[in-house]
Amino acid sequence: MQTTLIILKPDAVQRGLMGRILARFEDKGLQVVGCKLMQISQDLAATHYEAHKSKPFYAGLVRFMTSSPVLVLAIRGNDAIAISRNMMGATFGSKANPGTIRGDFGVSNSFNLIHGSDSPEAAERELKLFFKDGGVLDWNRNADQWVYDMSGGKAE
Numbered sequence: 001m002q003t004t005l006i007i008l009k010p011d012a013v014q015r016g017l018m019g020r021i022l023a024r025f026e027d028k029g030l031q032v033v034g035c036k037l038m039q040i041s042q043d044l045a046a047t048h049y050e051a052h053k054s055k056p057f058y059a060g061l062v063r064f065m066t067s068s069p070v071l072v073l074a075i076r077g078n079d080a081i082a083i084s085r086n087m088m089g090a091t092f093g094s095k096a097n098p099g100t101i102r103g104d105f106g107v108s109n110s111f112n113l114i115h116g117s118d119s120p121e122a123a124e125r126e127l128k129l130f131f132k133d134g135g136v137l138d139w140n141r142n143a144d145q146w147v148y149d150m151s152g153g154k155a156e
Contacts (some may be wrong), residue, residue, distance in 0.1 A: 002123065003075065005075075007130075008021055010064060013068055013071060018071050021114065040066050044130075092109040
């Protein structure tokens with residue numbers, strides 16, 4: 001099982017889309033193991049997006065991510081990173097396919113509603129930035145037997 005970081009960005013929060021987007025992850029069968037509404041500080045945003053520091057959009061991205069509260073989620077499931085990224089859709093809402101989060105709720109090429117870790121290494125780093133010890137729970141969800149075929153002893 002993988003755990004990945006998902007951030008519902010300021011535009012998703014301000015537009016009242018948190019519940020609808022969160023429901024998509026749960027409907028898919030992914031498990032919420034951490035969740036908090038927070039205001040990202042300048043320092044945290046700068047650290048989180050440090051890989052983009054030399055890019056022209058960096059300052060605007062940091063300003064946007066600190067402009068309003070965000071909903072930060074730790075999502076767990078079999079292949080959770082790839083599944084979440086597919087659910088998110090293309091980076092720009094104008095290019096995202098219908099049926100994806102960005103395709104259904106976004107049209108902007110600047111405000112793209114959601115962030116998701118793009119690799120296991122990124123997920124590990126990002127989860128540590130946003131969730132301190134005890135912030136991501138390890139709990140058994142009874143529904144997993146109906147989400148995954150566990151007959152082989154592990155999730156298929």
